[in-house]
Amino acid sequence: MAAPLVEIRGLSKKYYGHPVLAGVSFDIAEGEVFGCIGPNGAGKTTTLKILAGLITEYQGQVQIAGADIARDRVRSHHLIGFLPQGVGFQAWRTVDSALDSLAELSGVAAEVRARRIPEMLERFDLLAARHKKVKELSGGMTQKLGLIQALLHEPRLLVLDEPLEGLDPPSRALLKDVIRERQRAGTTVLFSSHILSDVEDVADRVGILNAGAIATSGSLRELLVAFGRPLEIELAWAAAPADPAFVHELGAASERKPGVWRVRLPDGADPDAAVHAAIERTLAGGGRLRRIGLVEPELDELFASYLSRAAPVPAPIEDRGRHVA
């Protein structure tokens, strides 16, 4: 695992004596996409605002690339691109002027701005609106403008608070593409969302924030284990092997459709070893596989199960291996 770009330790924050964050701790590796989910009032926005340097009174330690954001604010601001919830621009500005001014404040050279701003506007389908006043834009267009300003200086860490809010489906798909592109370019992304399917689409790891603390974090598979949900693999045969009953040796198997089996693995079983064994046994038995893989749970399902649990919160996961499908 790469060295963490973001290290948050024991983050606590009170508003008028009421605790909003109570000892939030987590790391985000360089190049990782971390999705933060949680019910309303869980402290997602407060955490992101502290990271972005908007809230400066808190307990705990927050470091970005080794720089403590409380002590080295200027350096950490160079590293961050931030999209706040309900982004706002000076109403008198045009789209072009707003982006140019903000990029200049971030230290982007004039020739780079002249090239990059039209590129980004075109990417987000806003080029035709570049000379419009910001106040004339719709909510979705303003949100896209907010995303562009966060990306213009190519930050190492992109912090997005509800970035998909107010976007239509094509724009949401575009944003997810952009996040994946930025990840390939080495950018670390931390975002919050309540649209769980979108989090699931782009996040390498998911953190569930509840009652002011990270209840648990990890890949989907790790969350599955943490919540005591069974691991399952599904295999579909194009041609069944001579002895299809071997699937029962892997775990509790049930045939969902002819030739399509789902196997619930026993506790502690290695899912990769089970997939490997199923492939070997199928081929050895003269069968042909159409598909095989681990059944990933829907994040909505996991989240709902988490919220409805009366049992104590699972311990945070220390091993942060990436999930495989």
Added chain:
Amino acid sequence: MSPSPTRLLVRDELIGFGARPAMSATSFMSLLESSIASTVAAVMIVVDIISERNRNVYTLLVIRPVRRETIIWAKVVAVFGCVTVACIVSILLGMVVDAVRGHAPSAASLYDTGQAIAQMTAVIAMATAAGALFGVLVRSILVAVILVLYIGQNVAVLPLVPSLFGLLPATFWWFILLSFALVAVMLWFAGRAFRRAQL
């Protein structure tokens, strides 16, 4: 058909006002500006700061590598500059009107006008700084405007207090010096408050 009495009265009043020898156009414009400009500047800046803050405009500035206080100071300079320039232009127009009417400015009247402009500038600066301070401290536009009108406007009296109590001579230069010292203090507090603001 005879003209209406209202029209006649308005015409006579206009002629009478214009022909009044006691007040030159320059004096009239100075009087007008000094009473209105500081209020306009203070209300403009307080409304601007609070509405931009409530619309999360400052969020996008604060997350960039800039000193927080410069965001407020830049706004003060802009508002103060625009209002002051507008006032000076108005006063110069008054002088032009006087010159056209045959009252060319004398050296003494130019000196007096210069002093009036300097005092007006100091009052506008104090009102703008007070507006910035209230804008940073208060989140409600209504409350801030009330504070600016009833407290902020009286800030202009403070530089006169030492003279009134006989602590300092009542001279033009002391007024200017104390006014801008007060402006510096208010801007420092406004900057400090904005630096500590939890956005």
